[in-house]
Amino acid sequence: MLDKAVIEVCMGLSHPTMTVCDLGCSSGENTLFFVSKVIETICCHRRKIGASTNIELQVFLNDLPGNDFNHVFLSLERFKESIAVGHERETLPPFYIAGLPSSYYKRLLPDKSVHFFHSSYALHWCSQLHEGLERNQNEGNIYIAENTPPYVVKLYQEQFQKDFLLFVKLRCNELVFGGQMLLIFVGRKYEDAYSGGLNHLFGLLAQSIQFLVNEGLVEKEKLDSFNMPNYGPSVDEVKTVIKQSEMFRINKIELLEHNWDPYDYSKSDYVDDPIQSGINVAKCLRAVTEPLLGSHFGKCVLDALFDKYAHNVAKYLEREKAKHSIIVLSLKKG
């Protein structure tokens, strides 16, 4: 889907600079993967149509100002070398990489200046927690759980709708006519907001925090006042917002299911090594939630928390091979 979008955008270019932006780029080993894919696609497209087009690529890597951009910037030289090595026999499109430090719930770039937005595993983060959620109304839970009151579910849904609509409107302003977006984020398979992999993942995390409360390591008030600023919408919820915005045409919307353990590629119905999978899941969740959990519960409890969490996940996976849902959404402006 990335290939298709990049080629379509390429072909529609009236001037030779293609501007792309990766939203929520992070600073890990996958940060520059998107850039390499775009370059690869342009090269491949040029080989196919035999054209010696002089496309230049302007890339913006976006994340919050607290992201470790220094780390990303220091890796660019090596990245450029590795790209060059992979394309020794052809001229690469010149590409220029900039860092764009800002929340994507704000305007990032000038009007009609971007051809393609991409975002991978970022958009399920809300811009903030709904005010109502801060008032201990989801006792013992940190996300939508079985005993979460329906009005709390509604607060989550409203926050998602508000955020996603804002996001869509902002990006629409920034895109050229015909510009595209490819958005990949955690979603939900069924309409029922009480269902889904995210609910179970965070349910087990809440249990692990409850364990620390019982052990006297965390105050109960700390658990009760915490809710994840995440929401996994259903495909219909996403479609509704896109329709409401009246700005984009949906090229494609897909729901994929992934095993909780990202290293478990098997399609079987059971988990081979629940203990190892528990550890893997805990590591992944820790990587993305550590700053948030650390600042609320204190960094010193995180080791104990994620040890317990790995254990809880392993026990869960012994019973059932859990999956979470990913929404892949391709949009075109106009």
Added chain:
Amino acid sequence: MLDKAVIEVCMGLSHPTMTVCDLGCSSGENTLFFVSKVIETICCHRRKIGASTNIELQVFLNDLPGNDFNHVFLSLERFKESIAVGHERETLPPFYIAGLPSSYYKRLLPDKSVHFFHSSYALHWCSQLHEGLERNQNEGNIYIAENTPPYVVKLYQEQFQKDFLLFVKLRCNELVFGGQMLLIFVGRKYEDAYSGGLNHLFGLLAQSIQFLVNEGLVEKEKLDSFNMPNYGPSVDEVKTVIKQSEMFRINKIELLEHNWDPYDYSKSDYVDDPIQSGINVAKCLRAVTEPLLGSHFGKCVLDALFDKYAHNVAKYLEREKAKHSIIVLSLKKG
């Protein structure tokens, strides 16, 4: 001169986004000063002509990938607030700030995509040291000194010409027709390359390193193999390169003289407090040369080096009020 360039560029805009780039932005308290000046100028221009133009500003902050961009990015929120406070009664032009990590002796941005380049106190840094200079041919010195052989002076001059011509060509590719550059860098008042404030500043630094050699703290070989990758050209040398490039029209070129001590604003012929001024000069020079000197001579000698240097500068300033020359160069493409 900044005001004039920004206004001219503004008036020539065929579309409402003005792209500006600050080359060698660094990460200190002055880093965002350029951005605030550009915003201020646009606001002031709008007030004067009474227009409600919808200019948007795309700003690129450029420096080497090792620059502390994280620090700059974390200060942006506060910067935006302070700009808003200063313009409560008017609508600010929307501005979007990105970091651009690369040497400016390489291409930074797409063809014809920039309206205005700015660079303050950066361009006297060479892209590298001329190969010949690495072969101990300027014994006991670290820049052009009285006993520097003329062929070493020529190596410095050739490096400057090569670098500056490359810089001018690269930026010309990136500028729109009619785009401008404002470049401020250390230069030299007289044609004689053996003269000038930079020669004395680095001469005193070489003496300070020699002192550490005598004390057994630094090996003589270390001193002999070190040369500053800096060059302060004369106005004529600069003009020659611009003419050779055949790409830019010189709007204005000026030579200003500044006291060595940046906190000494007096125009008198003597230095009031040579000891304090020595300390101030040493601090400034340390701030800009520390990474370079630290990696060559070892970080552990820097305190001793700059103590001695402050002392040497003070002694020098007792005899004469030294100045260094700054070249202010305004260029227009086409």
